[in-house]
Amino acid sequence: MDSGIKQRLDDFIVRKGLRRTVQRERIVELVFSRDEHFTAEELFDRVRKIDMETSRATVYRTLGLLVEADLLRQIDLGESQVTYDPNFLQKPSHNHLVCIDCNRVVEFEDNNVDIQTDCVTRRLGFTTVRQSIKIEASCEKLRLNGRCENLIASRLTGKRLRKKR
Secondary structure (H helix, E strand, C coil): CCHHHHHHHHHHHHHHCCCCCHHHHHHHHHHCCCCCCECHHHHHHHHHHHCCCCCHHHHHHHHHHHHHCCCCEEEECCCCCEEEECCCCCCCECEEEEECCCCCEEEECCHHHHHHHHHHHHHCCCCCCCECCEEEECCHHHHHHCCCHHHHHHHHHCCCCCCCC
């Protein structure tokens, strides 16, 4: 985990008058060990593999704390499911392409999108603080080949797939 994240969290915990706990530290370590998006339940499953004592409530409270500390961002990638994005600190202006067939999420950055966003916000009298665009698209692999490894992997791991619209 990045030492800057750890320091910001420690400062935030002190300001809030909270105490450091081993369970919270484990959860934070897991959150920032990967750049992948995750749900609270996916994180809870990861936590339980290393610590059977950590409760679901502790995971949810820690996620809320990280969001409040502005270290983690909640994003809506569809299906009314809250997803967390741990890597927006390194890439504050990044966007998401979400496959409506296999649920694959691809992050992308694009200078043209950034320029367009800046032009629109300035023209309307605003200053961009952060930007996140979600584009939903159909999987080209599935359309062209009739199969997609990501769809198969999602089904094998039991991930919930989006409902067709």
